[in-house]
Every structure is written in C-alpha cells, then in structure tokens.
Amino acid sequence: MRADLGDLNAFLAVARAGGFRGAARTSGMSASALSEAVRRLEARLGVRLLHRTTRSVAPTEAGARLIERLGPALGEVEAALDLMNTFRDHPSGTLRLNVPTVAARVVLPSILPGFMAAYPDIKVEVVVEDGFVDILASGCDAGIRYEERLEQDMIAVPIGPRTQRAAAAAAPAYLDRCGRPTHPRDLLNHACLTGRFASGVTTDCWEFERDGEVIRIQVQGPLVVSLGAGVDLMIDMAVAGCGVISLFEDWLRPYFESGALEPVLQDWWQPFSGPFLYYPGRRLVPPPLRAFLDFIRTGGAGA
Template sequence: MNQRPSLTELTAFAAIVRHASFRAAADELGMSASTLSHMMRALEQRLGLRLFHRTTRSVAPTEAGARFFHNVSPVLSDLDRALADVGALSEQPTGSVRINAAEPAARALMDRIVPAFLERYPGIHVDLVVEGRLVDIVAEGFDAGVRLGESLPRDMVAVPFGGDCRLLCVASPDYLRRAGTPRTPDELARHPCVRFRLPSGKMYRWEFKRHGQEFKFDANGPITLDNMDLMVDAAIKGLGIAFVWDDTARPALDSGKLVTILDDWTPPFEGHYLYYPSHRLVPVALRAFVDVLKDVERQAPPPPRPR
C-alpha cells in the first residue's frame, strides 16, 4: 500500500459499518452517499481488499472489512478521547458522552442522573442509545454501557447506581379470584402466562429462588410481548400472570390494579452498573458523567428496593 488511509476515510469507513448504511453514514458525516461510496471504492483499491458486500438494499463488511473495523475502532476512540482530554483544559468541558443501555437502565439514568449532569455540564451532549441486546461498547463506539451486575463484561470499570433490582410475579385481583392463586412456582404451569421475548428472539425463562433453592420456568400462555409496559397492561386486563420489573409494575400495584404473588420466591438481586474500559484514557465527558453519578448516589440514595 503506497498511501495510508486518511482520518476522513477511516472515520467514514467506521460510520458505514456502524450504521450498515451508506446513506445513514453520509447523513452523520454531512456528505452525499455517492461521495461516500466513491471514497470507499478508492480506499478498497488502495488497500487491495474488498471491505463491503453491497446490494441495492444493504451493506455489510466483508471478513476483511470486519477485521479492519475491529482494529480501527479503538484507534478512532482513542483519538476522540485524546481530543476530549485536551478540551478539559477549557473552563467548561464540552463534547459528548455516548451510553448504551437497556430500557429499565435508561429510565434509571433519566430519573435523576442525566438531569443533574446536564445542569452541571450544559456544554456536554448526552447520547443515550436504548436497546435490549448486549453489545461490545468498544467495537460499537460507545463511551460506556449499563448492565446488571450479573452480566458485566470482564476487565471493565463498573460503578453501581440505583440500588438492587427485583422481578415480580403479578396478576389482577379479578384474575386470581377467577383462576386461583399459585402458591409455588410449579403451579404456574396451570395458568396462562404473559411471555416475554428477549431482543435475541428467545423466550425469557422465569427464574425463582428461595432458601438456596432455584426454579426455572418456561412460561406458556396466549400472548408474547417484548415490552414490559405492555405486559403490565396485559396482566391488568386479566390475560394471565406476568413476570415484570418492580418499577414497571409499581403504579399498577399501588393503585390496586395488580397484586403480587410468590413474593418469597422473588428476592432482590444486584442492580445496574455503568461500565467502561479500564485500559483506555477516560474521556473528559465520561469522567464528568461518572463523577455526577457518584455524587447523585451519595447525596440522594434511592428509596429501598424492592417493596
């Protein structure tokens, strides 16, 4: 290769892989899709490698392209962090912090932490990407991610927030009067259940624990949903028993529209952690976000969970 790729080319290449789209990448970069396509063809010619599989409807990296992206992404991230670190020399930090989180974790961040952060650092933009799948935050260009304690990746700095979490078995009082109340998890097999589909497409297995005894249950019922707010609605309508987050069910429980069952089988477990790579320079915006998160947790501890 006679000439190294420019920073513009590398940035454009990474954007195409992240978006799986020339058009979306072009919008991000502020150029036309045709210009971007021409740039990538020129890069492929200089590298002597095909980086993308292109069709009229999709674009995906080749094996060589995927490997190139894996190696280039950390370099671009380090450069962004270095530039952000220089920005820390200014009196008021600027830039952005990009965080990946599932919906319950995103709600927890939005409750107290993000408002406090934006009040303290109005010059920093928060890009909160909400999705249920587990991602490689380094490879996909995130500064940080949020996961439950039990699923944290290795070799990461992890900062807890929000207290413990709990999943609850809930049903409407009318349903229980009509169908009876299960006393043990195995009795759920005789009841219609509202099933939950994970982002991977698999059905979530209900997990129960009491006095060291564990029970896993493959729920069966008339409806499958991928949103816990809708699962709560289904339970309120008497369509069956649902297994949902405490916070999601709490308004319906407080109003009496739902009640809990099998409480002694659903103990709390380790809650959410903000995590980020431990072996890289921490960008200024992320460092500021972590500081605010810690301050909020110290100053205003969340109410005891679960109830």
C-alpha cells in the same frame, strides 16, 4: 523537520529574557537545562539561533526570524491547551450511553435530571438496546449492563439500586377469576405472559427463591413479546387481565401503587445484584464521561 516543543519554548524564554539566568527565573528550568535545550534545537535545525557572550545573549538573524514566527504559533498552542483545561474544569460535549430498556425505565430517571442540571454544557445521548453490544463499535462512551453480561476488559462502576428483585404480578380481576397462586408451581396452571430477546432466547423459565430454596418453573401462556419495545404491551395485557407477568419490581411498582396489578408470590421474589456502568479502561476517559462517573460515585441524585 520536527523540533521538540519544549526546546522551542526554552529558546523563546532565553531570547525574551536576554540570557539563560533570567530565563531560568521565569521559566522554572535551570540555566544549564535551558542551555542544553537551545543547543539541541540548534543542532536539529543546523543553524545558530543565539549569539552568546559572557554578559549577554542575543538572537542571530535566523533566531530573530524564528522568534517572529514562533511567538504567535506557541500562543495558539497555549490557547488550545487552555481550551482543554476548560473541558476538564467545566466539562462540555456529548455523553453517549448504551443501556437496556430496564435501565432507561428504572435507573436513569433518578440520575439524569440531577446530572444534567449540574452539567448544563453536556449533552446526553441514550441508545436503548437490550442485546449485548460493543460500546466502542457503536460509538458510545459507556454502557449499563448487569454483571453477567459485562466484558472482562471493562471497568465497571455500580449505578442505580444495588439490589433488585424479579416480581410476579397479575390484575386483581384475573386473580379473582383464576385464583391466587400460593406456590410457584401453581403457575403451571396459569396463563403467563413472556418475552423474547433479539437472540431468540425466551423468558419462559421463571426463577423463585425463599429460605435458600430455588425453584425454576417453565411457564406457558397466550402472549410472547419482543423484549424492549414490547414490554409496555406485555404490561398492558397483564393490566387487562390476560395473565401473570414477571418483571423488575421497580418497573411494576407504579402499577402496584395504583392497584392496576397485584403482587403474586411476593415471599418468593428472587433478589439479584443491580446494574453497572461500564467503559473501556485502556484509554483516556472523555471529560463528559469523567463528570458522569464523578456524579454517580458521589451519590448524585439517588445514583
């Protein structure tokens, strides 16, 4: 037989205070509400729990036995609820994120160090996958994807740079040997390094934009790599002078700064909107994810 937790607390308050008025002063409930709660509990249990007189209230034998068992039990419940308060006020646990390779490379490195320093009791697990995944089925709390790959029933929060560009580049030695393109169509005469998603879709259609003009070029070249784990090889091959590469500008910036790669057709680099952190909106947000959302919303560590 189940009893309402509120009714049990009301009964215990009245018994401890020795009356309904005294319990009302300490519990924040009215005397009439307490009386109704005790009557409801007695009706559900089928036994009288309190002797009532005009001047005092005292437990019956059944009531005394219930108090004896109820006090420690409700104390455990309160301790459990206090533990939940600790999770809320000082979040701990595990935050599981599902992100594409580019997010692991150019988005999270500027965010996670500050977040982990601010929340040392939260462990972060990052699953790197370039295909679209069901984050709930994969056991993750949230994911990072670009706008065109977000599910409609997800809550999306901007994360990382709000505008990015697709950059084209090649090694100076390759450009000295094969010439520097001045127009996107010049790439038809160049070796271009491309990738393939797990779905089989290839990245051999490069898009450029300048002054409102958009040009799409179907490129060809000697190398196709699996996107994700194979991108490092594609960059290494570009640095080695094997052809032209097209990738996120932020990803290639260190190679521009070192001189290993030279920007190509920079006036034609096409901008696009940055990534989003997304999560299901139909359930309570776990404390580690809530802490992460608050961190990026307040601009934590360059988020």
